[in-house]
Amino acid sequence: MAVPGSKLTDFLGLVSSCSEDHSCDPCLTIGQHIKAHGFCVNCREYLCNDCFECHQRTQSSNDHELVDKNYTDERSFSRIRPSDCTDKCHLHKEEFIKFFCKHHEEFGCTDCLTMSHITCDLEYIPDKCAGIKESDECRQVMRELDRKQKEEDENIIQQANIQNSPVDSSDENATEEIIYSRKGIDDQLDKNQKQMELPCDERKSTEIKKIQTVNETCTSVASDVDGEEVLEEKNVSYGFGRSKDLQNTLSIVDDFWTHDAQNTDLPGKKKRSNRLTLIRKIKVKTKSNEYPFSFTGCAVLNRNKVLLTDYNNRKLIVVDTEREVRIEKKPLVSDPWDIAVLPQDQVAVTMPFEKEILVMSTAGKLTPVRKIKVKGECYGITYGEDHLYVACNPASVLSMDVQGNDQVNIFQKRERYENHKDLHYCVLSDDCSTIYLSSYTSHSVLRLTLTGELLSIFNHGDLKEPEGMVLLDDGSLMVCSYRKHAILRISGDLKHCQDVPTVDNPQSICYNHHRQEVYVGTFNSKRLLVFSLK
CATH class of the missing domain: 1.20.5 (Single alpha-helices involved in coiled-coils or other helix-helix interfaces)
Structure with a gap:
């Protein structure tokens, strides 16, 4: 029989730990470890010197039995009579519970016995609890x-x-x-x-x-x-000048360090890139291809890796440009078109016929992350300042965050845009203040603000059916002229132009600023063309 509020394990644990050094229990509740001075039998708490004296003065505890902590071992505990009742009666606040009525199944004090249980069969709790520690049940x-x-x-x-x-x-x-x-x-x-x-x-x-x-x-x-x-x-004179051969030799350093040399120029000045020179062709064709390659998109993943979209065969292909080998191919359910590189090892791939953007992880193997639905067939795509910009048909340029939220068309229907309805590619300026668009059927390149204001239009006799575009370090633009089999280099303000070596059916283009190389993907070709800008 147990006293309400008292547990056998509490009592046993108390006795077994009496011989150890203890801290004051009330002080422990506020995170202070103070060595115990005494022990309260009624509260079953160790007390420091201050709490011990306060316990004696407080009205609610001045009748408690306080002992020195040195006399709380197992033998002295028998003198304190651990079986004595210590819980107060809930009816008679000044009395202790000492009896249990089996008939009513209630605990009570002496007053309860006299008033309500005089004829009941009662059990005296201290007698019932005597020797509980030595009982078989306890053991x-x-x-x-x-x-x-x-x-x-x-x-x-x-x-x-x-x-x-x-x-x-x-x-x-x-x-x-x-x-x-x-x-x-x-x-x-x-x-x-x-x-x-x-x-x-x-x-x-x-x-x-x-x-x-x-x-x-x-x-x-x-x-x-x-x-x-x-x-x-x-009239003989001698002088010494810079050796061009030695300068070319030292330029090898630029192939290793990723630091951009243009940072050493004066503010607002950029180094003019050199002319393109074809240095190699990387074979990427495999026997399993059913249709001719159509590299409609390409993007630089890191110093030595380029990602290509094979539109005709519905694949993504990763090429190691240093070892000149294809290292991965990823089949897709539909025809991919263009690629934009995102932060955190991700890319965004447009899927025109699915009317969606496929976001994929490039950390390790190519893995789909999420899909973004858009209105219209999405083709060209570019990224800047946490936003995606997508060229769609019917003619529109959608601006959205990388999750696909807040989609806004910045290419509203205006009179100046009527002839520019077949938009294939887009690219942002370095400061993300303007966007360039290639209009396939009007044979032109458009330059707009991000609010849709038309700044300038570029037309040229050698620009027919423009496709992929890329921005170089000096701010100039390289554009694939598909029908003219050429690549044009245009100034950022679209006022000046120069030709670059002829390329058959160029479709996509990207720039590796680490190696100062330009990669060009073409239609119906089994090789990726690599040009040097050094």
Whole structure:
């Protein structure tokens, strides 16, 4: 039989821990650890010196039995009579509960017995609780608790061991990847060092020979002339200028560092890029292709990777431009058109016939992330300042965030736009203040503000059926002239133009500023063309 509010385990735990050093229980509730000075039998709490004295003065606790903490061991506890009742009666506030009525199943004090249970069969609680610690039931409960605790401890240890296995595996994999990456960096450093040292050494040897020849010539001339008169007659002068060969040798550094050299120029000034030079063709065709390639979109993923859209065969293709191999292909359910590179290793691919934009992850294998539905067949796409801009047909240019929210058409129906209804590609300016659009049927390039104001239109005899466009570091624009088999280079204000070497059926174009290379995708070609701008 138990007293209301009292638990057997509380009492046993109290007795078993009496011999240990304790902190003041009331102070622990506010986060303070103060060594106990005494113990309250009624409250079953250890008290520091201040709380001990306060306990004696407070009206609600001045009748509690307080003892010194040094006398709370198991033997002295028997003198305190742990079986004495300490809970107050809820009817008679000043009385302790001492009896239990089996007939009414109620606890009560002496007053309750006199007033309501005089004829009932009552049990005296202290007698019923005597020797409960030595009872078989108590021992069985304690043994069961020990067993449960051991089982829980074993389960926790087992779970911890299971969790350690993937952690160790991940750590080993990460270490291996770090070692592999470091080796690749070291190899690249060694390679570039040799590339720089070899031509420098050769040039140094050549220049030393030239200097020796000059010295020998000067010595020979000096021996043949007679004083200052001859020097005046000869009017000989020597000077030293920059060696173009040495400058070209040192430019190899630009192939390794990703730092943009234009940052060293004066504000607002950009280095003028050189003319295009075809340096190689990368084969990407496979035997499984049923139709001719149509590379309608291309984008630079990193220093050595380019992503292509194969419109005719409904595929995405990843090419390693350094090793000149195709490293991945991703089949799609419909025909992809253009690509925009997004932050956090993602790209946005337009799917015209599905009227949607497919956002994919490029971290590892190409993986779909989400789809964005749009109004109209979406073709060209570009990204800037957390927004996507999509050229659609019927003629519209949609602006939206990367989640596809807040879609707004900035290409409203106006008289000046009536002849420009077949929009294929778009690209943003560096400062994201203007957008360029290629109009396929009107053979022109348009320049608009992001609010839809038309700034200028470019037309040229060599611009027929314009397709892909790309912006270079100097702000100029390269545009694929599909029908004229050429690539035009146009100034950012669309006022000036120059031709670039002929390319058969160019469709898409992108620029790798790390390597200063331009990649061109064409129709019905099994190769990706690589041009140098150095």
